[in-house]
Amino acid sequence: MFRILTLNNISPLGLARLPADTFHVSDKEAEPDAILLRSFKMHDLRIAPTLKAVGRAGAGVNNIPVDAMTKRGIPVFNTPGANANAVKELVVAGMLLAARNIGPALHFADTLSGSDAEISKAVEDGKKDYAGFELPGRTLGVVGLGAIGRLVANAGVALGMQVVGFDPGLTVEGAWQLSSNVKKANSLEDLLRASDFVTIHVPLVDATRNLVNAERLALMKKGAVLLNFAREGIVDAGAVSGAIKSGRLHGYVCDFPMNQFKNDRRVIALPHLGASTAEAEDNCAVMVADQVRDFLEHGNIRNAVNFPDVASPREAAHRLVIANANVPNMLGQISEALGAAHLNIHDMVNRSRGDYAYTLVDLDDPVPPDVVGRLSSIPGVLMARLV
Numbered sequence: 001m002f003r004i005l006t007l008n009n010i011s012p013l014g015l016a017r018l019p020a021d022t023f024h025v026s027d028k029e030a031e032p033d034a035i036l037l038r039s040f041k042m043h044d045l046r047i048a049p050t051l052k053a054v055g056r057a058g059a060g061v062n063n064i065p066v067d068a069m070t071k072r073g074i075p076v077f078n079t080p081g082a083n084a085n086a087v088k089e090l091v092v093a094g095m096l097l098a099a100r101n102i103g104p105a106l107h108f109a110d111t112l113s114g115s116d117a118e119i120s121k122a123v124e125d126g127k128k129d130y131a132g133f134e135l136p137g138r139t140l141g142v143v144g145l146g147a148i149g150r151l152v153a154n155a156g157v158a159l160g161m162q163v164v165g166f167d168p169g170l171t172v173e174g175a176w177q178l179s180s181n182v183k184k185a186n187s188l189e190d191l192l193r194a195s196d197f198v199t200i201h202v203p204l205v206d207a208t209r210n211l212v213n214a215e216r217l218a219l220m221k222k223g224a225v226l227l228n229f230a231r232e233g234i235v236d237a238g239a240v241s242g243a244i245k246s247g248r249l250h251g252y253v254c255d256f257p258m259n260q261f262k263n264d265r266r267v268i269a270l271p272h273l274g275a276s277t278a279e280a281e282d283n284c285a286v287m288v289a290d291q292v293r294d295f296l297e298h299g300n301i302r303n304a305v306n307f308p309d310v311a312s313p314r315e316a317a318h319r320l321v322i323a324n325a326n327v328p329n330m331l332g333q334i335s336e337a338l339g340a341a342h343l344n345i346h347d348m349v350n351r352s353r354g355d356y357a358y359t360l361v362d363l364d365d366p367v368p369p370d371v372v373g374r375l376s377s378i379p380g381v382l383m384a385r386l387v
């Protein structure tokens with residue numbers, strides 16, 4: 001029986017992935033095998049020696065002491081891409097809101113007064129100010145072609161738009177998931193010059209802070225629309241206000257309200273709603289529960305932020321998993337300890353990532369507990385466990 005401690009409410013669809021005959025799930029478990037959480041701040045939490053995995057239903061892990069977990073050989077799982085569709089849909093909504101001037105138009109309609117006949121007349125007189133434009137044939141520039149950017153790019157193609165993308169770190173796997181109609185921009189600057197809509201889907205790191213600044217806004221087409229559903233700090237808000245005032249930007253649609261945008265109808269600032277759908281919450285919970293279960297039951301690692309992906313179907317009756325520092329002769333010492341116990345290695349998978357590595361060993365014969373103890377005592381081994 002595996003004991004799971006939940007530190008936040010986790011969607012029932014996710015918890016249903018942990019069968020009651022092998023998993024006991026509670027929000028009051030003193031000695032958990034795994035923790036599931038969303039935004040609970042784990043930094044001051046006492047870590048029980050029984051803990052083997054942490055699963056975050058969501059992407060960011062700054063509420064989790066990842067380094068401390070790594071030193072104990074505990075993978076921290078997250079759910080990249082589980083909320084991508086939710087964000088994509090809001091970006092599509094954002095393009096339509098800007099193209100059809102919905103913000104100013106709603107405001108205009110709200111301020112009408114008088115009899116219904118007077119309102120109808122005012123509508124007919126005033127509506128020309130809110131005439132918009134349609135999406136087919138317009139160019140959509142997608143900056144960052146990760147889980148969200150790819151879906152947005154493909155949606156743009158489906159809407160009949162010309163789509164250009166820029167992502168120097170695009171993976172082969174990612175490229176396979178992109179419509180062949182998405183064209184590659186050679187630089188961010190080229191993308192900005194070419195696009196009627198520019199949408200940002202990069203992480204906020206030092207290199208992307210103020211990525212969209214006054215200089216780059218000046219390259220954009222007159223009347224273009226900028227969308228930021230990534231992070232506030234990626235776009236220089238002051239420069240955006242300037243670009244709107246000068247008419248360079250037709251509108252700015254983002255997930256980050258700020259004082260300076262208040263009462264500017266050409267800015268639509270939503271209250272960080274990108275991932276706020278019931279489906280996104282369910283997807284995150286299902287994904288993280290599946291990953292944690294696979295790790296506890298089979299030692300497989302998928303989507304841990306601190307260890308490499310290592311997963312393999314069981315090739316033999318017994319499996320040993322080992323997390324260790326990525327230093328020379330670890331595999332030699334592990335093989336030697338198993339050989340000394342007359343254990344034949346049926347299959348072995350080892351991968352490293354940065355300073356750490358993870359090994360799955362399938363064996364034909366049962367592994368005596370003292371062998372696990374001996375492996376755990378090898379300097380550099382962070383965790384060894386039979387699964």
Ligand SMILES: NC(=O)c1ccc[n+]([C@@H]2O[C@H](COP(=O)([O-])OP(=O)(O)OC[C@H]3O[C@@H](n4cnc5c(N)ncnc54)[C@H](O)[C@@H]3O)[C@@H](O)[C@H]2O)c1
Pocket residue numbers: 059080081083084087143144145146147148149166167168169170171201202203204207208229230231255272273274275276
């Ligand atoms: N609004 C919300 O509620 C919400 C929800 C989820 C994610 N997000 C934000 O969206 C961002 C993107 O999410 P994702 O799931 O697509 O992430 P991801 O990691 O799958 O993709 C990010 C992509 O950006 C690329 N990239 C990094 N630096 C770049 C640069 N300078 N120029 C061009 N490309 C660059 C990377 O190579 C990667 O392909 C996240 O980092 C997060 O901050 C916001």
